[in-house]
Amino acid sequence: MAFSLFGIGKNNSDSTKNKVVEVKLDQIIPNRYQPRKVFDQDGIRELAQTIDEHGLLQPIVLREYEPAKYEIIAGERRYRAMKLLKWEKAPAIIEKMSDQETASLALIENLQRSQLSSVEEAQAYRQLMDLNHLTQSQLAKGMGKSQSFVANKLRLLRLITPVQTAILDHRISERHGRALLDLDEKQQRDMLMRIVNERLTVRQTEDEVARLLGRPLPSEIAELKAAAKRKELASLESHPEEVPAAPEETTPAKKTAPKRKAVKKPKNNKAKQVNDARLALNTIKKSIKMATTNGFEIRTQEKDSGDAYQLTIEIPKKQ
Numbered sequence: 001m002a003f004s005l006f007g008i009g010k011n012n013s014d015s016t017k018n019k020v021v022e023v024k025l026d027q028i029i030p031n032r033y034q035p036r037k038v039f040d041q042d043g044i045r046e047l048a049q050t051i052d053e054h055g056l057l058q059p060i061v062l063r064e065y066e067p068a069k070y071e072i073i074a075g076e077r078r079y080r081a082m083k084l085l086k087w088e089k090a091p092a093i094i095e096k097m098s099d100q101e102t103a104s105l106a107l108i109e110n111l112q113r114s115q116l117s118s119v120e121e122a123q124a125y126r127q128l129m130d131l132n133h134l135t136q137s138q139l140a141k142g143m144g145k146s147q148s149f150v151a152n153k154l155r156l157l158r159l160i161t162p163v164q165t166a167i168l169d170h171r172i173s174e175r176h177g178r179a180l181l182d183l184d185e186k187q188q189r190d191m192l193m194r195i196v197n198e199r200l201t202v203r204q205t206e207d208e209v210a211r212l213l214g215r216p217l218p219s220e221i222a223e224l225k226a227a228a229k230r231k232e233l234a235s236l237e238s239h240p241e242e243v244p245a246a247p248e249e250t251t252p253a254k255k256t257a258p259k260r261k262a263v264k265k266p267k268n269n270k271a272k273q274v275n276d277a278r279l280a281l282n283t284i285k286k287s288i289k290m291a292t293t294n295g296f297e298i299r300t301q302e303k304d305s306g307d308a309y310q311l312t313i314e315i316p317k318k319q
Contacts, residue, residue: 030079104132
């Protein structure tokens with residue numbers, strides 16, 4: 001990940017970066033733009049034990065925002081571990097940075113090193129975009145991500161605060177949250193209570209949301225697809241001669257066997273029709289996949305009626 005995209009650290013000399021000093025812990029405050037909202041206390045205790053046994057292998061990075069007062073740029077978990085160990089001073093590197101640079105570097109450092117929750121990651125992306133006036137495309141390029149990945153994370157910020165908090169607290173999963181994106185605020189609140197109280201799975205949640213919105217149930221769609229696949233496989237197993245074979249060169253001997261040609265012709269035509277239908281369906285699906293990769297939200301419903309494939313495509317006007 002290239003920090004230069006955000007203009008960080010360009011004016012800092014190597015001598016400044018490598019100089020380690022001792023700073024009193026009571027002169028240090030956490031970073032205001034720390035994206036992590038929940039710290040694993042067991043993890044902090046384990047880190048403290050490691051530091052106690054082996055020492056601090058990497059100094060924390062600070063900036064002096066007021067005389068003799070310092071703000072953490074990178075290393076808040078190490079700072080918390082040192083406080084737990086009741087250290088008086090912390091080995092640190094002092095950097096000269098603006099508020100924007102401090103905030104951006106803190107966000108990037110956490111995105112690189114910490115396993116942030118999906119909501120924390122989305123909030124960090126939004127803050128980086130706002131601080132540095134970046135588009136989704138520019139941010140994705142700077143972070144080494146696809147634009148669709150960043151767009152999908154940012155969509156989580158459309159969830160109401162209680163749902164985001166539930167994801168942060170690991171009471172529900174990111175996939176639970178994504179299932180609620182099409183609901184209004186009241187519906188999200190009510191469905192969150194049901195997920196927690198009834199311990200709904202992701203698929204059960206998706207079905208309940210579909211019922212609220214009057215849509216086909218995802219579980220039923222999945223079962224129809226599975227049944228169609230089983231039917232297709234059973235048909236191929238019971239009629240293996242219908243699978244089209246590789247084309248063969250015509251020989252004089254084969255030309256004199258009209259009966260054999262008459263038997264094969266309808267079977268080959270039937271297989272060709274099946275293949276043509278699947279080819280058309282797969283071509284449409286590839287186009288949909290290409291659109292979603294470029295950041296568009298597209299919902300599809302697929303059904304095999306036996307005689308035809310039915311594919312319903314829904315593209316919300318507000319992306």
